[in-house]
Amino acid sequence: MSIRDEVNRCIGTGELLVLRPALPSTPANRTIVVSAELHAQLIGPWGSAKDTIRWNRVRADLDWFIGGHLIVVSDDGYMKSLEPESEGIWEIACRNPKPSIRVFGGFTETNVFSALTWRYRKPLGAKGSPEWAEAIRECKAEWKKHFLVYPPHTGLDIKEYIQDDAIRI
Amino acid sequence: MTPFESEIKSSGPLSLGLLAYFRERQRNRVHELVLLEFIKSGMTKTQLAHRMGRSLSRVTKWLAAPGNWELDTVSDFLLAIGSAEIEPSLSYPFERAKRNYDQPEWLLSRPSPKQEDARPDPSELGLITPERPKKSSPSHPDLADQLRAA
Numbered sequence: 001m002s003i004r005d006e007v008n009r010c011i012g013t014g015e016l017l018v019l020r021p022a023l024p025s026t027p028a029n030r031t032i033v034v035s036a037e038l039h040a041q042l043i044g045p046w047g048s049a050k051d052t053i054r055w056n057r058v059r060a061d062l063d064w065f066i067g068g069h070l071i072v073v074s075d076d077g078y079m080k081s082l083e084p085e086s087e088g089i090w091e092i093a094c095r096n097p098k099p100s101i102r103v104f105g106g107f108t109e110t111n112v113f114s115a116l117t118w119r120y121r122k123p124l125g126a127k128g129s130p131e132w133a134e135a136i137r138e139c140k141a142e143w144k145k146h147f148l149v150y151p152p153h154t155g156l157d158i159k160e161y162i163q164d165d166a167i168r169i
Numbered sequence: 170m171t172p173f174e175s176e177i178k179s180s181g182p183l184s185l186g187l188l189a190y191f192r193e194r195q196r197n198r199v200h201e202l203v204l205l206e207f208i209k210s211g212m213t214k215t216q217l218a219h220r221m222g223r224s225l226s227r228v229t230k231w232l233a234a235p236g237n238w239e240l241d242t243v244s245d246f247l248l249a250i251g252s253a254e255i256e257p258s259l260s261y262p263f264e265r266a267k268r269n270y271d272q273p274e275w276l277l278s279r280p281s282p283k284q285e286d287a288r289p290d291p292s293e294l295g296l297i298t299p300e301r302p303k304k305s306s307p308s309h310p311d312l313a314d315q316l317r318a319a
Binding site for chain 2 (some may be wrong): 007012021026033052054055056057059060063070076077078095122148
């Protein structure tokens with residue numbers, strides 16, 4: 001058994017789905033698998049104009065990753081690893097428009113990100129708040145639920161997460 | 170055909186979703202253009218901040234993510250980084266060839282028919298599993314037993 005088998009088992013049961021870019025011409029240079037709940041948010045339908053705009057922008061941001069574009073890894077960048085880094089939980093920041101959204105997940109291997117949970121940024125408060133801790137706990141719990149004993153992929157260098165076109169600023 | 174493709178092919182008004190998707194995509198594309206130029210230049214952020222007459226923290230934040238940049242900001246960046254300017258040209262993403270590679274080969278693409286017992290036996294993973302409690306026999310006789318007795 002391997003984490004790949006677990007990913008496939010979850011896809012088989014419908015717990016996770018492979019996110020396909022909204023544009024058929026976007027290349028799949030990287031992979032994002034998403035929880036069924038997050039997938040429903042990304043695909044819609046949405047109950048309001050605000051949510052329609054908000055989630056289509058999130059979709060564009062996730063498609064950006066899949067398309068193999070340049071990814072900035074930093075506090076203010078596209079994504080970052082959350083403390084403690086050894087646990088392999090990451091956030092993808094979707095900042096525009098407000099309310100800003102954070103998508104949480106981890107890498108199952110280089111270039112394969114599993115996006116499991118999400119939160120609006122504002123209620124999380126300052127970094128290190130109990131709300132942040134709870135969001136990270138929730139993501140870790142989802143990870144264990146899906147991938148059992150297999151921890152998120154971790155590494156020392158950004159290239160161990162994203163093979164090409166990723167920088168720290 | 171994807172929902173976006175259908176929308177583009179129709180002559181109706183563009184949806185909020187499609188507009189939002191492309192606004193974000195465009196923002197990311199312009200940000201990438203500036204960032205790649207910055208990387209290519211070999212400049213430091215301090216040098217760039219000095220050249221632009223901005224604080225280091227402001228420039229760092231701008232480089233990290235596509236904020237609400239105005240065209241003026243993009244112009245300042247490109248000029249300060251490489252004495253460059255944008256040469257506008259258009260691309261047509263709906264007319265480009267469709268991808269024929271969707272995902273790594275090892276990855277399943279679709280949910281398979283109901284797989285209730287697809288989760289592996291935890292003993293295979295080296296986990297100790299508590300014994301399932303045995304089903305207790307029903308306190309009332311089964312309907313089939315009643316019929317048999319009759």
